[in-house]
Amino acid sequence: xxxxxxxxxxxxxxxxxxxxxxxxxxxxxxxxxxxxxxxxxxxxxxxxxxxxxxxxxxxxxxxxxxxxxxxxxxxxxxxxxxxxxxxxxxxxxxxxxxxxxxxxxxxxxxxxxxxx
Numbered sequence: 001x002x003x004x005x006x007x008x009x010x011x012x013x014x015x016x017x018x019x020x021x022x023x024x025x026x027x028x029x030x031x032x033x034x035x036x037x038x039x040x041x042x043x044x045x046x047x048x049x050x051x052x053x054x055x056x057x058x059x060x061x062x063x064x065x066x067x068x069x070x071x072x073x074x075x076x077x078x079x080x081x082x083x084x085x086x087x088x089x090x091x092x093x094x095x096x097x098x099x100x101x102x103x104x105x106x107x108x109x110x111x112x113x114x115x116x
Contacts, residue, residue: 016113017050017064020095023116024051047077060090068097075108 009015021038028036037054041047041061051062061078063070078092092108095116102110 013066016066020064020113020116021051024053027116041077041080043080047080049077049080052081055090057086058088058090059084061092063092063094065094065096068099070094070096070098070104070110072105075104078108 025036025038028038039052039054041049041052049061050064053060053062059081061075061081063074063077065074067074074094075092078089081087081089089107093111094104094108095111095113098110098112100112101115104110
């Protein structure tokens with residue numbers, strides 16, 4: 001299978017998401033953290049957040065997208081974390097195929113996949 005064929009597969013988004021997650025997980029393992037504070041969020045209304053990083057009582061939401069031009073609507077589910085008692089929501093991110101790090105909205109950044 002060629003690289004172009006892989007990019008055109010309907011599973012490309014899932015493959016990309018798995019790659020990003022594994023890179024984040026690997027960074028914790030490389031720092032000696034054997035139980036990384038990484039989570040996936042999905043509620044009964046099917047709101048999802050691809051990756052939630054916990055640091056004490058602060059949660060950092062992350063979406064993982066294959067787009068190079070993410071939109072604000074892609075992080076709408078981040079607000080679901082606000083209903084968790086005694087939790088602070090930290091800076092969020094969309095890790096994607098963008099070329100540079102840019103602000104998406106207050107407290108959410110666009111991060112190129114090459115930066116992870």
